[in-house]
Amino acid sequence: MSASGQLTDCVVLIGPELAPFRCVRFAWAGDTITAVDRLAPCNTLDDGAVVVIPGLYNSHTHLGDSALPDGATGLTLEEGFFRPHGYKYRELAKLTPATHQPHLEAHLRYMARSGTVAHLDFREQGPDGARLLRAASSATGVESIILGQFNDSPFSAAELRANAPAQTLPPAHLAELAELLAVADGFSESTMNDLTTAAWAEIRALTSTAGKLRAIHCLENAGYRDLSLASTGRGDLSRALADYDPHLIVHLTVATAEEIALLVRAGKTGVVNPRANATLGLPLPPVAALLRAGANLLLGTDNVMLNPPNLLAELDFTYKLARSQFADALTPEPAAILKMATSNIRAALGGDHHGALEVGLPASFVALDFTVGHLRHTRHLLASIVTRLSPADVLATYRHGRALFQAPGFSF
Numbered sequence: 293m294s295a296s297g298q299l300t301d302c303v304v305l306i307g308p309e310l311a312p313f314r315c316v317r318f319a320w321a322g323d324t325i326t327a328v329d330r331l332a333p334c335n336t337l338d339d340g341a342v343v344v345i346p347g348l349y350n351s352h353t354h355l356g357d358s359a360l361p362d363g364a365t366g367l368t369l370e371e372g373f374f375r376p377h378g379y380k381y382r383e384l385a386k387l388t389p390a391t392h393q394p395h396l397e398a399h400l401r402y403m404a405r406s407g408t409v410a411h412l413d414f415r416e417q418g419p420d421g422a423r424l425l426r427a428a429s430s431a432t433g434v435e436s437i438i439l440g441q442f443n444d445s446p447f448s449a450a451e452l453r454a455n456a457p458a459q460t461l462p463p464a465h466l467a468e469l470a471e472l473l474a475v476a477d478g479f480s481e482s483t484m485n486d487l488t489t490a491a492w493a494e495i496r497a498l499t500s501t502a503g504k505l506r507a508i509h510c511l512e513n514a515g516y517r518d519l520s521l522a523s524t525g526r527g528d529l530s531r532a533l534a535d536y537d538p539h540l541i542v543h544l545t546v547a548t549a550e551e552i553a554l555l556v557r558a559g560k561t562g563v564v565n566p567r568a569n570a571t572l573g574l575p576l577p578p579v580a581a582l583l584r585a586g587a588n589l590l591l592g593t594d595n596v597m598l599n600p601p602n603l604l605a606e607l608d609f610t611y612k613l614a615r616s617q618f619a620d621a622l623t624p625e626p627a628a629i630l631k632m633a634t635s636n637i638r639a640a641l642g643g644d645h646h647g648a649l650e651v652g653l654p655a656s657f658v659a660l661d662f663t664v665g666h667l668r669h670t671r672h673l674l675a676s677i678v679t680r681l682s683p684a685d686v687l688a689t690y691r692h693g694r695a696l697f698q699a700p701g702f703s704f
């Protein structure tokens with residue numbers, strides 16, 4: 293079982309507000325934090341320190357295509373990623389579990405090395421795909437919260453266009469869904485346009501009964517909204533909220549002010565993926581408008597094929613993007629961006645997901661080396677955490693008291 297450990301004379305970001313404090317001691321035993329002995333608030337360093345922050349949550353990944361880094365370069369979203377003939381699906385079909393799983397594990401280890409303790413994955417390939425990621429997660433200790441999807445689309449394009457009220461899931465797909473929900477933490481689908489209204493109602497009811505999560509990509513580009521309007525008379529976000537009631541709505545890249553208001557009124561959490569959107573030549577998500585409207589936001593890196601799952605880089609990009617969109621040098625505070633990879637997870641997932649450090653909470657944390665020359669004299673600790681870190685600055689990543697990564701030569 294997990295051991296215990298401690299750091300003395302360190303800086304800890306405490307609680308969901310991520311308040312930086314110089315601490316005499318930070319300690320854990322088993323899977324739980326047992327001491328955060330604070331001395332004084334501390335947002336500057338004069339001579340370096342080890343800095344402890346909550347373990348990061350990557351709230352949107354597709355680890356499945358981690359065997360294909362940069363494989364979609366030169367392809368459109370549709371050519372690269374859409375079922376059934378997109379590059380991703382053609383290439384995934386060529387892998388065996390034995391050739392696939394090492395890629396998943398390698399990227400989970402890279403995530404741990406860059407401070408991530410858990411991720412929410414839109415897992416393709418049905419129940420088998422979910423089982424493969426579960427095995428890789430067990431091998432590495434990084435928590436995979438798996439949102440599975442059907443292996444093959446249940447409906448033809450003509451059936452989707454007609455969207456008949458009686459067009460429920462075929463029996464084979466109902467059976468696949470039951471098998472999927474037995475292994476996965478929830479359900480995901482690429483877009484609202486991939487299933488009929490009747491099928492969404494079935495999936496909503498079955499996932500609710502099973503106590504599982506629901507997630508969906510919405511408004512990644514205008515085509516999602518346009519296609520939904522053409523087949524149902526409603527945009528994809530309003531359909532998602534009315535018919536599917538997802539816990540997580542991913543992308544919102546082209547969300548309008550009205551759509552943002554709809555999301556906030558529904559009390560739903562949005563997941564933005566700015567670097568992935570930029571790589572595809574899409575607009576950047578309206579992070580400032582979402583923050584201004586009071587949306588609970590999380591951060592994801594999306595397909596590994598498209599974007600390395602390194603949240604340290606995503607934090608930096610998102611912070612600068614948000615400042616540019618707010619058009620002032622004061623907003624948002626760096627902490628507002630760091631919360632998107634830490635304490636904002638609580639409102640979306642609950643349970644033992646806190647994204648925060650306090651006595652009694654899970655010992656899921658990252659120790660950062662702020663003793664090195666480029667960090668040891670920071671004049672604003674939170675800003676430096678958000679904008680100046682690379683994986684080389686991570687000393688250790690722990691989840692529930694278990695070491696997922698520890699730098700050579702470093703020990704507690």
Ligand SMILES: [Zn+2]
Nearest residue numbers: 414509594595
């Ligand atoms: Zn995605």
